[in-house]
Amino acid sequence: MDYQKVIEEVYQEVVEENPRGKVANYIPELARVNADQFGIALVDLKGQVYGVGDYLTPFSIQSISKVHTLTMVFHVFKSKLWSRVNVEPSGNPFNSIAQLEYEKGIPRNPFINAGALVISDALCGKFESPTRQIQDFINEISGNTCVSVNHEVKKSEQNHAERNTALAYFLKAYKNFDNDIAEVLDVYFSHCAMEMSCVDLARSFSFLANDGYSIFAEREIVSESHARRINALMLTCGFYDESGEFAFRVGLPGKSGVGGGVAAVMPHKFSIAVWSPELNEKGNSVKAVKALELLTDKLEFSLF
Numbered sequence: 001m002d003y004q005k006v007i008e009e010v011y012q013e014v015v016e017e018n019p020r021g022k023v024a025n026y027i028p029e030l031a032r033v034n035a036d037q038f039g040i041a042l043v044d045l046k047g048q049v050y051g052v053g054d055y056l057t058p059f060s061i062q063s064i065s066k067v068h069t070l071t072m073v074f075h076v077f078k079s080k081l082w083s084r085v086n087v088e089p090s091g092n093p094f095n096s097i098a099q100l101e102y103e104k105g106i107p108r109n110p111f112i113n114a115g116a117l118v119i120s121d122a123l124c125g126k127f128e129s130p131t132r133q134i135q136d137f138i139n140e141i142s143g144n145t146c147v148s149v150n151h152e153v154k155k156s157e158q159n160h161a162e163r164n165t166a167l168a169y170f171l172k173a174y175k176n177f178d179n180d181i182a183e184v185l186d187v188y189f190s191h192c193a194m195e196m197s198c199v200d201l202a203r204s205f206s207f208l209a210n211d212g213y214s215i216f217a218e219r220e221i222v223s224e225s226h227a228r229r230i231n232a233l234m235l236t237c238g239f240y241d242e243s244g245e246f247a248f249r250v251g252l253p254g255k256s257g258v259g260g261g262v263a264a265v266m267p268h269k270f271s272i273a274v275w276s277p278e279l280n281e282k283g284n285s286v287k288a289v290k291a292l293e294l295l296t297d298k299l300e301f302s303l304f
């Protein structure tokens, strides 16, 4: 399979169609990026990289980091984790407060903000310096010292933290939050504000295409059964209230972030990251979703 040729064709077609959205502006610092950037990196299971466009430019990975933090915590707490966070699609916006209230403080899944805050809380309870360790973990599985926290983005999130702070207090009120709220929010904003390029991001997702084994870290990151479960969660919950649409159009487990990135895997074949900052109203990158749809059409395979 000539992946390079396929992603170049995809890139060209998306550039020609030029579907547009809006750069996230509820985190003001994110609105400062050049909206025309667009990159694709695909990594096969031998570690071969195929890239096109701005695939070497670091960008804000935002909620994609929730897959990394879930992986770290799942490995430690195993199935006990599911008493604190559910595994159902939310069908609601990623920062919904109402849903958390009527479901009595158990977030629908680990990828909506409330669920990711529970994961950050669990990290704070188990890891000495969680932010440092998340960074080390992502560096290890991408085989590169590539991740940095963008402090401007982090500060920008902290200055507009009303909803996430409200979610944390709700979780605390329902006794689903053990640590200091400010400390956990700091870890959460730090991992959302991490930056890396498409190529490093695709490499960091490689273990999920490879039954839990990372060829970059040269070790098993999670068991095969945990890798399957993380992929199932990405397929059903990775795109918030657009997860069904993404499964329908693309058919790969994946995760989006409001920085405009999407990381996805085709189990036993490859991992891929696509980035372009303009989002649709559900918070998913318009060009990245289009590119992945064209990709699975051209490859004539998806998970299905």
Ligand SMILES: NC(=O)CC[C@H](N)C(=O)O
Pocket: 061, 062, 063, 064, 094, 095, 113, 157, 164, 192, 256, 257, 258, 259, 283
């Ligand atoms: N969907 C996202 O990427 C949201 C992450 C963002 N940091 C927030 O908390 O709102």
